[in-house]
Amino acid sequence: MLSHLFICFFNDGSFIQQTEEDISTIDPVRSAFYDVAQRPNDVVLFCVVGNGHNYTVDLRDGHFEIDGVRFDARPDMPDDDCEYRLIYFRRHKQIVIQGKDGEHSIKYHIGWQTTINGKNYQQIISF
Amino acid sequence: MAATFNWCEDCGALTSGHGTSRSQSGSAPANCNWKNIDDCTTAYSSSPIVAGNNSFTKYQYGQFSGTYNQVLNGKWSANTNVSTLATGLTLKGVVTATYATPSTTTNAALTTDFTSSVAIGSGSTVLFGADPSTAASSTLSSGGGFSQYLATQLQTTSSAASGDMASIQAVLEYDEN
Numbered sequence: 001m002l003s004h005l006f007i008c009f010f011n012d013g014s015f016i017q018q019t020e021e022d023i024s025t026i027d028p029v030r031s032a033f034y035d036v037a038q039r040p041n042d043v044v045l046f047c048v049v050g051n052g053h054n055y056t057v058d059l060r061d062g063h064f065e066i067d068g069v070r071f072d073a074r075p076d077m078p079d080d081d082c083e084y085r086l087i088y089f090r091r092h093k094q095i096v097i098q099g100k101d102g103e104h105s106i107k108y109h110i111g112w113q114t115t116i117n118g119k120n121y122q123q124i125i126s127f
Numbered sequence: 128m129a130a131t132f133n134w135c136e137d138c139g140a141l142t143s144g145h146g147t148s149r150s151q152s153g154s155a156p157a158n159c160n161w162k163n164i165d166d167c168t169t170a171y172s173s174s175p176i177v178a179g180n181n182s183f184t185k186y187q188y189g190q191f192s193g194t195y196n197q198v199l200n201g202k203w204s205a206n207t208n209v210s211t212l213a214t215g216l217t218l219k220g221v222v223t224a225t226y227a228t229p230s231t232t233t234n235a236a237l238t239t240d241f242t243s244s245v246a247i248g249s250g251s252t253v254l255f256g257a258d259p260s261t262a263a264s265s266t267l268s269s270g271g272g273f274s275q276y277l278a279t280q281l282q283t284t285s286s287a288a289s290g291d292m293a294s295i296q297a298v299l300e301y302d303e304n
Contacts, residue, residue, distance in 0.1 A: 094132055
């Protein structure tokens with residue numbers, strides 16, 4: 001079961017909301033993020049909500065918000081106008097301990113990447 | 128639902144690129160310790176490794192099913208928690224699509240030394256595919272699949288102390304969306 005679910009807003013006012021079933025409406029053997037990935041240039045806001053907190057990346061200017069508190073987190077990069085592309089994934093650690101039961105941990109990651117003068121820059125927050 | 132993960136293990140003679148005995152989803156391996164028998168069921172205490180000998184090489188791997196967009200960025204380390212194994216113990220491993228009939232002979236194909244802890248961030252790259260023996264892609268798309276084999280062997284010398292060794296934590300890390 002997913003502890004955090006996303007809602008993705010597009011520049012035409014539409015949105016995609018992930019459910020616990022996490023099934024794509026375009027291709028039912030894939031996850032809901034597949035639908036987001038079909039419109040990478042239209043994403044405006046990407047929010048992940050769970051455990052009483054919400055985490056947002058705004059692709060219009062690259063800023064982040066945690067529980068409504070806004071902050072910028074930029075690497076050392078030119079201050080040019082740029083297009084921010086969404087990054088979203090869950091990082092799993094499947095742990096097997098010899099002689100004991102295995103364990104599993106998940107960390108959520110959201111952020112952006114952009115390309116300036118051929119160089120890739122990215123910023124990610126994880127929780 | 129997201130992707131569902133299961134630990135798996137192949138044992139037995141090489142056949143069609145994999146082991147004759149395959150413990151996958153529905154028949155998960157029951158005992159994943161290094162030991163002096165080529166199976167994933169016998170308790171290690173029933174088949175201990177005598178000092179100066181090696182374990183049978185173990186071929187573990189991950190199985191993915193369920194709904195997901197992509198599984199990618201696979202990494203693996205056979206030892207992320209024990210700074211250095213005790214005297215006389217060496218843990219060797221490799222990520223590979225090549226299965227060989229397990230034996231206690233020192234396995235020269237296991238080229239990475241995990242005797243000292245290797246943080247998962249510095250772990251070995253893991254590829255994915257329709258079978259561990261054919262896995263060659265950095266991403267796994269919908270429809271399910273497997274990681275490469277995560278092969279390990281515990282090698283000992285006569286100076287190894289008797290009794291249980293420190294518990295070792297092996298980690299398979301991957302991203303999913």
